[in-house]
Amino acid sequence: TAYEIYQCDWSSDVCSSDLKTSVINLVQTMNYERLFHPEIGCQVRSLLFEPFIPSTVTAIKKSIKQTIDKFEPRANIIDIVVEDDSEVNGVRIEITFSINNLEQPVTAVTTLSRVR
Numbered sequence: 001t002a003y004e005i006y007q008c009d010w011s012s013d014v015c016s017s018d019l020k021t022s023v024i025n026l027v028q029t030m031n032y033e034r035l036f037h038p039e040i041g042c043q044v045r046s047l048l049f050e051p052f053i054p055s056t057v058t059a060i061k062k063s064i065k066q067t068i069d070k071f072e073p074r075a076n077i078i079d080i081v082v083e084d085d086s087e088v089n090g091v092r093i094e095i096t097f098s099i100n101n102l103e104q105p106v107t108a109v110t111t112l113s114r115v116r
Contacts, residue, residue: 016099019074020108023095026067027110042067048091048114052084064095074100089114 031041043063050056061080068075081094090113098105 016102016106019072019099020106022072023068023075023097023108024110026071027064027093027095028112040071044091044093044112048112052091057082060091060093064093068095068097076100078105085111 026040027042027044029041030045031043032038034040044060047056047060047063050059060082064080065077068077075097076099077095077097079094079096081096083092083094085092088111090111092109092111095108096105097108
């Protein structure tokens, strides 16, 4: 059947890579950026120009967690690490999550730059 064609074996690297890409895309997307789905997005970019202090890091982590919990139910957040990356004038974000029904955690890494 057609369903079997699209069925994904989550133990494969391809499916975990797909989910990793989905998580990174969610973090990099701003609200109102996707046509017909203005609710999809993360508020991280609006926080990039704030001083890099603990409260900003906490706000970035909270925004990422809320976005992934809301729009990517296949991923369960384990840890989020936010680091200042002054070489590229940005923020490095490392998200460790587990995929439903799998024991091995997956890590997605992205860098968001402060660009106007």
